[in-house]
Amino acid sequence: MSETSSGDGKTIAIISYVTLIGWIIALLMHNNDKTDFGAFHIRQSLGIICVAVALGILNAVVGIAILAWIIQIALLVFWILGILSAIQGEKKPVPLLGEQFQQWFKGIG
Template sequence: MDAKTTGIVAYITWIGLVIAFVLGDREGAKFHLNQALVIWLAGLLSFIPCIGWLWGIFCFICAVMGFISAVNGEEKAVPLLGQIRLLK
């Protein structure tokens, strides 16, 4: 997969993130792989009742923003979570 496709697939689901990381262009899409990983890990907090549900909605919106950024071929960081770097 090329870098754009890898970035798009990473935002779809956990499985898409794993597929993008294993089969995709890791160097070209490192920004989107990192953002998707941070968003999906932060989304795990959505299992907390009440406040977690709002956090889950925020993470979903961030995933949609990241997906749109990947489709457009841009590297725009999502709010709050975009500054976190897990992949070097």
């Protein structure tokens, strides 16, 4: 894997946080130009997406309005931290589950 000197890893990293479609585009771009930086952020973004879906399903079952607000705020914070890390060229895992995302999705690389 190459480093992010060309900037492509950074572009891929940023795009991965822009909705599910952005994540798919980033993954396709990453397959053509693999970097550790791009892979790191693709895994972080996928983790945030998976947590959002799982918690959305849980909220639909439980149906507590305050829970929905807390979940949305937490996911927004995770997303902001992730995209800021990508923009700044840093490999900082998101709080709580970021390290697990790297392990769970280590096949993306």
